[in-house]
Amino acid sequence: NAGVMQNPRHLVRRRGQEARLRCSPMKGHSHVYWYRQLPEEGLKFMVYLQKENIIDESGMPKERFSAEFPKEGPSILRIQQVVRGDSAAYFCASSRTSETTGELFFGEGSRLTVL
């Protein structure tokens, strides 16, 4: 499967624990985007990364959330000290260049449940 790969598909955490979501972009893609979908809402942009750089993090919550896309390996979205309001589906997308004209290739999402 040459598409965007996300894991885990489902993750359960208790309040106060850490959640790590991983995303491997499509082959040949070096631009990664994270979106979050809260229940009954549309996807919302969180962060845009290129290898080793954060390009736009205007949608990231100011605390507890961080993202990275190292030179080697997948992109990681990290949520520290999770709370119930973090329960959501987290989608990763990728593109070959920054000139996307809106065409992003999405993964199947990681669904986080906070107990």
Place this chain on the structure above:
Amino acid sequence: AQSVTQLDSQVPVFEEAPVELRCNYSSSVSVYLFWYVQYPNQGLQLLLKYLSGSTLVESINGFEAEFNKSQTSFHLRKPSVHISDTAEYFCAVSEMDSSYKLIFGSGTRLLVRP
């Protein structure tokens, strides 16, 4: 700031019937417009997009959408649906200079019945 409204959370329709999924947006700047589709247990896929030019855009599987600037709408239509069209459909907009930053509606679940 932009916003997207999809008033219908679910649209049930019989196979071979026509369907329209509504999408309205608000924006103070020029935008690109998109429809994405999510089939069960899959990621979102771009169905069609309007960037400029002809206001009527078509997909390869028979869907079409028309950009109406005066009504700020981008409704999705198909004259005859198939069972396989059952999916969640998301309308989205983006500003032209940050097209990766999509603003999505809440989605419409199209349920095609035999």
